[in-house]
Amino acid sequence: MPEHEPIPGWEPPSAGERKRILDETRSIAIVGASSNPARASNFVATYLRSSSADYVVYLVNPRETEILGQPVYPSLQDLPEVPDMVDVFRRSEDLPPIAHDAVEIGAKSFWAQLGLWSNEAAQIASSAGLDVVMDRCTKIEHARFAGGLHLAGFDTGVISSRR
Amino acid sequence: MSDHTWGFRTRALHAGARPDPTTGARAVPIFQTSSYVFEDTDDAADLFALQKYGMIYSRLGNPTVSAFEERMASLDGALGAVAASSGHAAEFLAVTALAEAGDHIVSSSHLYGGTITMFSNTLARFGIETTFVDPTDVDGFAAAIRPETKLLFTETVGNPSGAIADIAALADVAHSNGLPLAIDSTFSTPALCRPVEWGADIVVHSATKFIGGHGTSLGGVVCEAGTFDWGSGRFPNMTEPVPTYNDLRWWDNFGEYSYLTKVRNDHLRDIGSTLAPMHAWLFLQGLETLDYRMAGHVANAQAVAAWLHEDSRVAWVNYAGLPSSPHHDLSNKYLPAGPGAVFTFGLNGGREAGSSFIESLELISHLANVGDAKTLILHPASTTHSQLSDEQMAAGSVTPDMVRISVGLEDLDDILYDLDHALETTHA
Numbered sequence: 001m002p003e004h005e006p007i008p009g010w011e012p013p014s015a016g017e018r019k020r021i022l023d024e025t026r027s028i029a030i031v032g033a034s035s036n037p038a039r040a041s042n043f044v045a046t047y048l049r050s051s052s053a054d055y056v057v058y059l060v061n062p063r064e065t066e067i068l069g070q071p072v073y074p075s076l077q078d079l080p081e082v083p084d085m086v087d088v089f090r091r092s093e094d095l096p097p098i099a100h101d102a103v104e105i106g107a108k109s110f111w112a113q114l115g116l117w118s119n120e121a122a123q124i125a126s127s128a129g130l131d132v133v134m135d136r137c138t139k140i141e142h143a144r145f146a147g148g149l150h151l152a153g154f155d156t157g158v159i160s161s162r163r
Numbered sequence: 164m165s166d167h168t169w170g171f172r173t174r175a176l177h178a179g180a181r182p183d184p185t186t187g188a189r190a191v192p193i194f195q196t197s198s199y200v201f202e203d204t205d206d207a208a209d210l211f212a213l214q215k216y217g218m219i220y221s222r223l224g225n226p227t228v229s230a231f232e233e234r235m236a237s238l239d240g241a242l243g244a245v246a247a248s249s250g251h252a253a254e255f256l257a258v259t260a261l262a263e264a265g266d267h268i269v270s271s272s273h274l275y276g277g278t279i280t281m282f283s284n285t286l287a288r289f290g291i292e293t294t295f296v297d298p299t300d301v302d303g304f305a306a307a308i309r310p311e312t313k314l315l316f317t318e319t320v321g322n323p324s325g326a327i328a329d330i331a332a333l334a335d336v337a338h339s340n341g342l343p344l345a346i347d348s349t350f351s352t353p354a355l356c357r358p359v360e361w362g363a364d365i366v367v368h369s370a371t372k373f374i375g376g377h378g379t380s381l382g383g384v385v386c387e388a389g390t391f392d393w394g395s396g397r398f399p400n401m402t403e404p405v406p407t408y409n410d411l412r413w414w415d416n417f418g419e420y421s422y423l424t425k426v427r428n429d430h431l432r433d434i435g436s437t438l439a440p441m442h443a444w445l446f447l448q449g450l451e452t453l454d455y456r457m458a459g460h461v462a463n464a465q466a467v468a469a470w471l472h473e474d475s476r477v478a479w480v481n482y483a484g485l486p487s488s489p490h491h492d493l494s495n496k497y498l499p500a501g502p503g504a505v506f507t508f509g510l511n512g513g514r515e516a517g518s519s520f521i522e523s524l525e526l527i528s529h530l531a532n533v534g535d536a537k538t539l540i541l542h543p544a545s546t547t548h549s550q551l552s553d554e555q556m557a558a559g560s561v562t563p564d565m566v567r568i569s570v571g572l573e574d575l576d577d578i579l580y581d582l583d584h585a586l587e588t589t590h591a
Contacts (some may be wrong), residue, residue: 016166037212038410046214051202096499114418140420151224152180153232153423154243159169159177163187 004135007119010126013133015157019145021109021131025084026056026151029076029091029096029107033059037144040113040137047139052148058083074133076101085109087138088116095121095126099157103128166267171238171354171589177235182453194226194446210215213408213428223432227440235374235384238353240449242389244422244429246382246443250349250369252436253383254278257367260422260430261398263312264290266544269314271298272558273321276548278347279555282316295558299489301332308340314365315342319358319497320350322533323507323543324560325481327493330583334362343391349373351535354457359388361497365422365445370442372534373503376456380439380442385426389419401425402446448571455535458573459500463578464570467529470579471508476586478564484508504571505533507543509564516589517542517566523585526577527568538578 010109017020027098034041048055053124057070060129064072064163073079076086076098083163086102088095095118102110102125110125111160112118112134141148144156169177179550180191199218218224222228232244247253252327252467262268270282272295282293289336296303298317308315317328328346337344343364352373358366368374393401394414401421403409406427411423420421431437449456461484468482479488483494494502510516521529526536531546541547549562556562570578 014166038404038412038416040416043411043416044213046209050209050215051206052217053217059499137418143216149243150233151218151226151229152216152243153229153236153245153427154223154420155178155233155236155241157237159173159182160181161177161189163182163184 005119007122010122013143017131018133018136018141020084020089021111021147022138022142025109026057027058027081027150028085028087029060029079029082029083030056030087030089030145031060031076031113033064033067033072034089035064043111044087044089044137044139048142052146053139053142077106079105082106082133085111085138087111087113089113090116092116092118099124102130109114109133109137111136114140116125129155164272169245174234174456175453177201178237180447181516182396191227191444191447193440195440196225197216197221213411213424221440222435222437223427225440225443228443230437231383231438231443233355234447235368235370236386238357238453239337239386240347240353240357240388241358241366241386242297242419244384244386245423245426246268246370246384246438247431248383248436248438249365249381250347250371250383251277251281252366252434253369253385254347255363256279256426256430256436257385257435258282258290258314258316259291260426261343262286262291262402263400265311266290269294269296269304269312269319271326272296272555273318273324273326273560274318274347275300275322276543276551276559276561279395279559280550292430297357298326298557300327301329301336304333305336305340308336311343311542312340313482314345316345317347318350319346319348320483320503320505322350322505323548323565325488325490325502325506326426326560327490327502329493330358330361330363330497332362337364338362341392341395341397349463350496351501352453352457354454355461355498355500355503357384364388364391370446370449373457373460374449374453374534375442376453376534376536377444377445378532378535380445382442382446384438385423385424387422388465389422389557393420393421405429405466407583412460431533434514437524439449447507456501458500459502459572461577463572464506465501465577466575467568468506468584469572471582474586476511476590477490478509478511480506480508486523505567505569507565509566510586510589511560513564514542514544517564520585520589523579524586525584526557526581528574533567533569535569537568538573538581541567543567
């Protein structure tokens with residue numbers, strides 16, 4: 001993970017905190033979902049919906065109507081329920097208004113994918129009490145704790161004598 | 164999970180090896196299986212498209228091998244690891260994942276002879292050119308870099324020259340040119356040096372040596388730090404669409420995980436130099452005691468080197484742990500617990516004395532390996548480095564009178580007894 005400028009009032013969540021956020025999440029809204037199977041958003045949505053993760057996934061993109069056989073919603077406000085997590089695949093400069101939307105609809109966490117970072121978005125979401133994660137991938141972090149990353153030869157940091 | 168930071172010896176025992184969730188087995192089971200049943204056809208399709216993690220076929224991954232890979236990554240302070248069927252296979256995977264026909268690498272000239280022939284013979288036949296430079300000359304690496312260069316390569320402790328890489332300086336040269344530093348750290352293992360902490364990007368090991376530790380099994384591993392920017396445009400095979408995986412792009416889809424994901428799913432898939440689960444299990448056993456064994460190896464090596472250094476029958480000793488070594492300062496910086504247990508010396512009487520000496524040993528084994536718990540000895544010029552030209556041998560500091568020893572864990576007195584007895588026979 002590249003070095004980032006520190007953000008006043010917010011610390012990047014530790015591994016244990018990221019696991020708690022994922023454990024407390026049942027539904028995830030993917031903002032910036034793409035119909036292109038080579039794009040990370042499509043890739044991650046497939047994983048999050050698969051038996052490996054089994055989340056309820058809502059796809060958000062005003063320019064799409066159906067992706068992976070699922071309906072696509074124009075905005076977070078149009079979803080049929082309030083998602084626990086808002087997971088963003090947009091450019092870093094687009095993050096602050098999406099953070100406002102996440103706060104407005106009452107999501108519990110705001111997550112910006114690998115390579116995304118916004119001082120302003122982090123402050124908007126964390127000051128409203130949301131858990132904030134940035135420059136991390138939900139697929140990779142879920143797989144870190146669920147065993148997939150281990151099977152792929154990566155260091156999960158997990159040390160445990162429990163079954 | 165706890166946010167506690169676990170120590171090296173704890174991770175050597177536990178990293179990558181939770182109890183088996185199905186049986187509760189505390190030791191890592193040996194998953195002696197070629198393949199794995201899918202849940203259904205969607206599951207199979209997702210696995211093949213890399214859209215979920217899991218086991219497909221043991222060429223690409225095996226749970227026993229995964230445990231070894233995660234443990235190596237943890238001990239080396241790396242993001243992850245991909246195991247291979249030998250140290251040589253690990254080097255080949257690490258280098259050719261980045262370099263292809265028309266590309267170029269810059270390498271130390273003081274490498275294991277087999278690595279020099281891989282680079283100068285087989286990689287050359289594949290269209291990858293190598294410029295070999297003196298590893299003690301950091302500026303020489305910089306001067307050899309070209310637009311088509313893909314990486315810098317060296318060994319932490321040169322085999323057999325004993326030259327210690329100035330890792331931080333080489334990493335600076337590499338990074339200021341937009342290149343990764345790849346380093347073979349076989350002789351030092353993560354117990355003595357973790358090159359990632361000094362800026363290296365890719366670390367390869369022959370696990371056959373001290374990691375396994377008992378001279379039983381062949382294997383290797385590629386570890387990667389996960390901090391290198393593969394998106395600069397200099398590595399098109401990391402950023403261009405991959406036709407065999409629905410045109411995904413390694414760097415775009417996997418970010419810091421992209422190099423190792425590519426090494427496994429693109430490169431190991433096609434080359435097939437996979438580590439066997441039984442060997443991974445033996446390496447896991449080895450890693451459990453690595454720190455203790457390396458301390459024992461280094462203590463015996465330091466004492467044997469000092470003893471030889473004092474002996475008038477011995478012409479020279481080249482061990483970076485001795486203050487007389489030109490590599491002593493770099494050794495103190497990068498290998499403060501000691502520069503491993505493999506070093507070279509020469510006898511008065513040259514090559515003939517060396518042959519007679521090796522044939523007079525009773526305890527120490529004459530064979531082509533290092534890093535066994537047993538003490539091993541070899542004459543490089545007629546064995547490991549015999550396929551090199553005279554110029555390559557000179558560039559690698561391999562002299563005709565050179566004897567290489569890998570000091571084991573026997574009682575020190577017995578190693579010294581055997582050396583003394585053989586020296587006495589040789590000079591009688």
